[in-house]
Amino acid sequence: MNTQITKNDLTQVVEADRAHLWHHLMQHKSLESTDPRIIVEGKGMRVWDQHGKEHLDGVSGGVWTVNVGYGRERIANAVRDQLIKMNYFAQSAGSIPGSMFAEKLISKMPGMSRVYYVNSGSEANEKVFKMIRQISHKLYGGKKHKILYRDRDYHGSTLATMSAGGQNERNAQYGPFAPGFVKVPHCLEYRGQYGDVTDYGVRAADAIEEVILREGPDTVGALCLEPVTAGGGVITPPEGYWERVQEICAKYDILLHIDEVVCGVGRTGTWFGYQQYGVKPDFVTMAKGVASGYAAIACMVTTERVFDMFKAAPDDPMDYFRDISTFGGCTAGPAAAIENMAIIEEEGLLENTVVMGERILENLNALAEKHAVIGDVRGKGLFAGAELVADRTTKEPVDEKLVQRVVADCMQQGVIIGATNRSLTGFNNTLCLSPALIATADDIDAITDAIDAALGRVFGG
Numbered sequence: 001m002n003t004q005i006t007k008n009d010l011t012q013v014v015e016a017d018r019a020h021l022w023h024h025l026m027q028h029k030s031l032e033s034t035d036p037r038i039i040v041e042g043k044g045m046r047v048w049d050q051h052g053k054e055h056l057d058g059v060s061g062g063v064w065t066v067n068v069g070y071g072r073e074r075i076a077n078a079v080r081d082q083l084i085k086m087n088y089f090a091q092s093a094g095s096i097p098g099s100m101f102a103e104k105l106i107s108k109m110p111g112m113s114r115v116y117y118v119n120s121g122s123e124a125n126e127k128v129f130k131m132i133r134q135i136s137h138k139l140y141g142g143k144k145h146k147i148l149y150r151d152r153d154y155h156g157s158t159l160a161t162m163s164a165g166g167q168n169e170r171n172a173q174y175g176p177f178a179p180g181f182v183k184v185p186h187c188l189e190y191r192g193q194y195g196d197v198t199d200y201g202v203r204a205a206d207a208i209e210e211v212i213l214r215e216g217p218d219t220v221g222a223l224c225l226e227p228v229t230a231g232g233g234v235i236t237p238p239e240g241y242w243e244r245v246q247e248i249c250a251k252y253d254i255l256l257h258i259d260e261v262v263c264g265v266g267r268t269g270t271w272f273g274y275q276q277y278g279v280k281p282d283f284v285t286m287a288k289g290v291a292s293g294y295a296a297i298a299c300m301v302t303t304e305r306v307f308d309m310f311k312a313a314p315d316d317p318m319d320y321f322r323d324i325s326t327f328g329g330c331t332a333g334p335a336a337a338i339e340n341m342a343i344i345e346e347e348g349l350l351e352n353t354v355v356m357g358e359r360i361l362e363n364l365n366a367l368a369e370k371h372a373v374i375g376d377v378r379g380k381g382l383f384a385g386a387e388l389v390a391d392r393t394t395k396e397p398v399d400e401k402l403v404q405r406v407v408a409d410c411m412q413q414g415v416i417i418g419a420t421n422r423s424l425t426g427f428n429n430t431l432c433l434s435p436a437l438i439a440t441a442d443d444i445d446a447i448t449d450a451i452d453a454a455l456g457r458v459f460g461g
């Protein structure tokens with residue numbers, strides 16, 4: 001096997017890929033007649049493919065991950081130094097970067113106090129689900145075990161997280177799912193479900209209370225929500241929504257689990273998405289932006305109140321959280337995460353995210369004046385969506401093949417954007433943008449200019 005690939009000839013890589021790789025999210029038939037895309041190098045906001053073609057990345061590594069941009073030697077050096085010193089020991093013991101990152105992270109999350117390290121966003125969410133179930137057994141005889149999740153939200157690819165998955169096309173053909181997960185309605189005002197109400201946010205949150213009352217509050221242990229729904233169409237919560245959600249959770253003693261896998265670590269312009277809305281969660285999960293993809297790390301963070309529940313009876317061997325994630329003991333993750341967070345602080349990237357986030361929304365709103373196909377523009381920070389409709393009055397979604405043509409046209413122009421894809425029947429019609437938090441005004445304009453040109457070619461005008 002030759003792993004020394006010569007720089008200018010990636011034929012062997014392409015052939016190895018075609019022969020042996022199973023890519024994520026893809027139907028592979030097309031790769032029998034076209035080459036797979038190999039991303040070879042990245043720097044800042046840009047990546048280069050096997051042909052040397054440059055792309056401006058409007059989606060931070062495809063799935064809103066590389067928050068501090070590509071080619072950060074500082075992170076690579078910190079990871080290298082740490083791996084040479086101490087690469088791994090199970091998390092039943094501590095590590096220097098594990099402790100130091102936990103302290104730093106908690107300093108950004110007033111009210112939270114304990115960090116549990118795992119590998120992926122799905123796994124972080126599963127840890128919460130297990131804790132909810134165990135708390136139910138400890139305190140409520142197993143009765144208060146149901147976990148509420150929201151239509152259009154996504155929490156991961158494992159079977160338990162798919163059981164809490166609000167996207168029917170993602171879930172199709174993977175059932176049966178785990179029992180004890182109950183769906184509540186989404187809060188997207190553009191697709192209003194309650195007629196002409198003035199206080200849409202409160203009404204949408206009241207819909208959660210209706211589900212709780214139907215199920216019986218003494219059976220509901222937790223409510224799991226994304227602060228801003230990501231893959232379900234970049235859904236920003238309507239005003240008043242989160243305040244009412246918090247009231248409802250307190251009223252029925254329901255633990256609030258916020259899935260920050262996408263929003264966490266700066267994406268919306270605050271450290272965490274929930275901090276935009278004054279929410280006080282019991283659990284926060286995060287993954288993608290924690291180390292910007294320089295190492296695999298995810299965290300489940302909770303309060304001292306929850307932590308205390310698992311050390312209340314030291315003589316009972318069934319009392320503690322009997323769980324492990326092997327790679328939660330890898331030190332590369334927290335070593336990378338410390339540098340990632342320092343970069344965000346030192347380069348003022350939260351502030352940049354707020355300013356550039358406003359610019360992206362302004363630009364998209366300007367495009368909406370020009371292209372009738374844009375029915376709704378939504379977003380928070382460097383996290384934006386444009387929902388495409390065939391008719392603004394009826395809000396009928398455009399054919400999703402046309403949405404994919406817009407994405408492909410941008411790619412042709414050297415700009416990578418995303419779109420909701422095989423997630424919601426009939427509603428895979430939202431263009432998604434999540435550039436790195438280092439984006440400049442020129443980068444933002446280049447992304448929206450590419451969309452402008454693509455919309456013109458695909459829809460006319």
Ligand SMILES: Cc1ncc(COP(=O)(O)O)c(C=O)c1O
Pocket residue numbers: 063119120121122123125154155156157226230231259260261262287288
């Ligand atoms: C909101 C949300 N939660 C959880 C996950 C799952 O994370 P992972 O793919 O790391 O398991 C994702 C992934 O896209 C996500 O968007």
